[in-house]
Amino acid sequence: MHFVSSDIKLLSRRVVIVFLLLTSIPFYSKGAVSVAPDSLQNEETVSTKKGNFFNKVVNFINVALEQDTTYVAPIKYNLTVMPQYTFGYEYYRFSTKNEEQSITISPTSNNKLGIYFGWRRLLVGYSFTFDNVQPEFDMELNLYASRGGIELFYRKRSDGFKIRNIKGFYENDLPLTNYNTDLNGLEVSQVGANIFYVFNYKKFSFPATFRKSTSQLKSAGSLILGVSYNEQRFIFDHKKMDPNIERLMNPDLRFKSVDYKDISINCGYSYNWVFARNFFAGMSVSPAIAYKNTSLMPSKSTSKEFISSINVDFISRLALGYNNGRYYAGAYLVSHTYSYNKTALSIHNGFGYVKIYAGFNFWQRK
Numbered sequence: 001m002h003f004v005s006s007d008i009k010l011l012s013r014r015v016v017i018v019f020l021l022l023t024s025i026p027f028y029s030k031g032a033v034s035v036a037p038d039s040l041q042n043e044e045t046v047s048t049k050k051g052n053f054f055n056k057v058v059n060f061i062n063v064a065l066e067q068d069t070t071y072v073a074p075i076k077y078n079l080t081v082m083p084q085y086t087f088g089y090e091y092y093r094f095s096t097k098n099e100e101q102s103i104t105i106s107p108t109s110n111n112k113l114g115i116y117f118g119w120r121r122l123l124v125g126y127s128f129t130f131d132n133v134q135p136e137f138d139m140e141l142n143l144y145a146s147r148g149g150i151e152l153f154y155r156k157r158s159d160g161f162k163i164r165n166i167k168g169f170y171e172n173d174l175p176l177t178n179y180n181t182d183l184n185g186l187e188v189s190q191v192g193a194n195i196f197y198v199f200n201y202k203k204f205s206f207p208a209t210f211r212k213s214t215s216q217l218k219s220a221g222s223l224i225l226g227v228s229y230n231e232q233r234f235i236f237d238h239k240k241m242d243p244n245i246e247r248l249m250n251p252d253l254r255f256k257s258v259d260y261k262d263i264s265i266n267c268g269y270s271y272n273w274v275f276a277r278n279f280f281a282g283m284s285v286s287p288a289i290a291y292k293n294t295s296l297m298p299s300k301s302t303s304k305e306f307i308s309s310i311n312v313d314f315i316s317r318l319a320l321g322y323n324n325g326r327y328y329a330g331a332y333l334v335s336h337t338y339s340y341n342k343t344a345l346s347i348h349n350g351f352g353y354v355k356i357y358a359g360f361n362f363w364q365r366k
Helices: 005-023 053-061
Strands: 072-074 077-096 102-107 110-119 122-129 137-145 148-157 161-167 186-198 214-216 220-236 255-276 279-298 305-323 327-341 345-364
Touching: 077 122, 077 186, 186 255, 220 279, 220 305, 255 305, 255 327, 255 345, 279 327
Parallel strands: none
Antiparallel strands: 072 214, 077 102, 077 110, 077 345, 102 161, 110 122, 137 148, 148 186, 186 220, 220 255, 255 279, 279 305, 305 327, 327 345
């Protein structure tokens, strides 16, 4: 399946509209803009009406009256300003049966600097990259509320790749050491969505670590259950590689393209540790059981091979920060790892980002 930007925009728009209808939060996004609503706390009360399904849905998400305020406290300011630095990374490892040969590839890291402004539940901003090599398209949108959240991403890249490690390539009984050399001929596209639910939302606050819209006052954790959908496409022209490496490649690594779609159920645990007044550390790990439907086009073939398999993926999050309600600072990591295994060819890849931020809130609410 080819990834078309219009299709991605349509998918993203539909998911975002559903979420916003449920949370009743308007937002605006343009360009390299990040938008993240908070947990809807300390806001106007939603009236309940017997038999009104929409009100029941809104009240299901607006848990301000249900949260334990000895564990979670809302931020009582209207405005916020936050500079943020983002470091993005990704890697791809292609290997043959029994790891006889493998090639590990990653592009030049993507660095961004942005400034963000917030009004209560809305956070918008602009970020720019200062690298010479940029992805053709790179979008992420994270929406976090007390009961759960939605994470969307889409990225496409066809240049800037480098070979970071090779294994099983020998010439005259000596291993090749062509590391950190440019790799041409590889194009990667990824699109995915993850929706998750937080069970212990009364004492544990996901936005406290990744949105800064609440404060975690006491240590607490929660079981997290989610559903993910992911599509990935790899197009590879091995003839554009380093001739010394290409000549020694196993035929199983000389594929034209690999497309796979997977649907997974992830179940994990997230914990916020308040180790000192206003200081916190957060960790979340969610293993995922994924069903993959894969099509492989070998280099010397005109027809695709179709394979279905069950694999294990991972979603990991780490955070460390300070938040006294007025001033806040910290850093967090979000990482996704995926695996595709076939008798002759295996692909392991991952991507993630580290964000370092600092900001302050002002204009206290009445």
